[in-house]
Amino acid sequence: MSESVVETAAHGDETVRTIEVVCTGHVRDAVGKGRFEFAFEGETLRGFLAAFFEEYPIEELLIAETEAESTAHGWAPAPETLPGTWRKNPEGEQTRTYARVLVNGRFNENREGFDTELREGDRVALVYPFMFCC
Numbered sequence: 441m442s443e444s445v446v447e448t449a450a451h452g453d454e455t456v457r458t459i460e461v462v463c464t465g466h467v468r469d470a471v472g473k474g475r476f477e478f479a480f481e482g483e484t485l486r487g488f489l490a491a492f493f494e495e496y497p498i499e500e501l502l503i504a505e506t507e508a509e510s511t512a513h514g515w516a517p518a519p520e521t522l523p524g525t526w527r528k529n530p531e532g533e534q535t536r537t538y539a540r541v542l543v544n545g546r547f548n549e550n551r552e553g554f555d556t557e558l559r560e561g562d563r564v565a566l567v568y569p570f571m572f573c574c
Contacts, residue, residue, distance in 0.1 A: 466568040486554040510534035529553045539568040
């Protein structure tokens with residue numbers, strides 16, 4: 441991977457947070473458990489992901505390096521003007537097609553992306569559902 445979440449996380453933060461982690465689908469299979477507490481040094485989702493990927497090397501399962509890896513093929517192109525508020529993380533901080541990272545039940549893109557502040561006891565869900573076809 442070029443510049444990963446792990447490589448771009450700030451180091452030297454003395455704050456330790458313990459959060460609840462929920463893993464589903466492919467992530468649960470890779471990690472080996474579905475719900476557990478995880479302590480990390482830092483204050484943001486970026487810091488959590490860096491520590492989590494260091495212990496559980498599943499970054500390639502969740503994080504897209506390019507726009508193409510985060511977009512499902514066959515979707516209609518978006519119109520120039522979209523209704524409402526649409527947010528998207530910058531390239532390299534997007535999830536793979538169908539994978540998502542949620543903080544307390546909300547997509548991280550609808551918060552502050554990987555810079556979303558985490559508090560003690562927050563819940564981070566790492567979601568990559570199994571996809572079945574007819």
